[in-house]
Amino acid sequence: IERASGVVVDLRADLGAEWERYIADRALSGTPVYHVKQVRESLTGRVEIEHLSENTLGSLNPNQAYLKIKQAVDWVSALVLIIVLSPVLALIALLIRLDSDGPALFRQQRMGYRGKICTVYKFRSMRQHSGAGSDKERAITRHDDDRITRVGRFLRKSRIDELPQVINILRGEMSWIGPRPEAVVLSQWYEAELPFYRYRHIVRPGISGWAQVNQGHVAAVDDVMEKLHYDFYYIKNFSPWLDVLITLKTLKTMLTGFGAR
Structure with a gap:
């Protein structure tokens, strides 16, 4: 896992101190850290939502x-x-x-x-x-x-x-x-x-x-x-x-x- 080319993580979850430390270290070492939501959207071409959220859609105005x-x-x-x-x-x-x-x-x-x-x-x-x-x-x-x-x-x-x-x-x-x-x-x-x-x-x-x-x-x-x-x-x-x-x-x-x- 130390040689991973990238890390995909749910950044909305309560990960705990050990995982947060690991993610911070990966980012500092130059390893790309992706939010699982971004990866899912890029693979499916869809934004899956249950209610309007600026965090989900970015700015609500294009x-x-x-x-x-x-x-x-x-x-x-x-x-x-x-x-x-x-x-x-x-x-x-x-x-x-x-x-x-x-x-x-x-x-x-x-x-x-x-x-x-x-x-x-x-x-x-x-x-x-x-x-x-x-x-x-x-x-x-x-x-x-x-x-x-x-x-x-x-x-x-x-x-x-x-x-x-x-x-x-x-x-x-x-x-x-x-x-x-x-x-x-x-x-x-x-x-x-x-x-x-x-x-x-x-x-x-x-x-x-x-x-x-x-x-x-x-x-x-x-x-x-x-x-x-x-x-x-x-x-x-x-x-x-x-x-x-x-x-x-x-x-x-x-x-x-x-x-x-």
């Missing part, structure tokens, strides 16, 4: 300077993309109309930045007015949902159905990267089950996010808790480097069809 830089970069890139891809977007809209009855765009009220409700746009990938049930049940889309159209299945697999959300980016409501915005009825349901769920709205919601590239689409409350751990990891480590990593993972899924989504 880097404000990067928030402003990120919004500016998002806006410029969204403007360029919507101009360059306008012929492709028009073709996709035509294919959707030919494949099934209804408009090309789907609009839905979702919980957005700082808890403000916004209208999110997507290419319609499901049949309209299909399926009975409550608003909550209709808001949940399952992987094998029979409401999904032929064109819609391709759009969802490649994530092309999310492209109209460049409109939301231009309006300052969303970002390219961030926690996915949930339908209002689902967000209210999750908040009733998980009191600190609303903290995920501290950053702008994104077209893709850390939870999406690691976990994929979920609906059950138990899975939502795990998704929330991914979202909190993103907020805690909010940085351009993490955004670049998520972007690369998203592009891989779009181009290959493999990966969480």
